[in-house]
Amino acid sequence: MRNCREITALVSQGMDKKLSFGERLAIGFHVMMCSHCRNFQSQSQFMRKAARRYTGQLQNRPDKKP
Numbered sequence: 001m002r003n004c005r006e007i008t009a010l011v012s013q014g015m016d017k018k019l020s021f022g023e024r025l026a027i028g029f030h031v032m033m034c035s036h037c038r039n040f041q042s043q044s045q046f047m048r049k050a051a052r053r054y055t056g057q058l059q060n061r062p063d064k065k066p
């Protein structure tokens with residue numbers, strides 16, 4: 001059984017790279033029982049989406065076009 005520290009580290013890694021099946025399974029299994037890591041995971045996903053939206057806006061700025 002992995003502890004919260006390992007799970008949050010895995011969740012963070014999963015934001016940057018693809019996790020293995022075993023790693024995703026470990027996260028999924030852990031967050032079923034641990035609300036702390038569940039919150040961390042949903043916050044990370046929210047931040048990731050927000051960051052992506054922000055980056056997309058920067059790239060689509062009209063004044064960047066010639």
Ligand SMILES: [Zn+2]
Pocket residue numbers: 003004005007030034035036037038
């Ligand atoms: Zn946990």
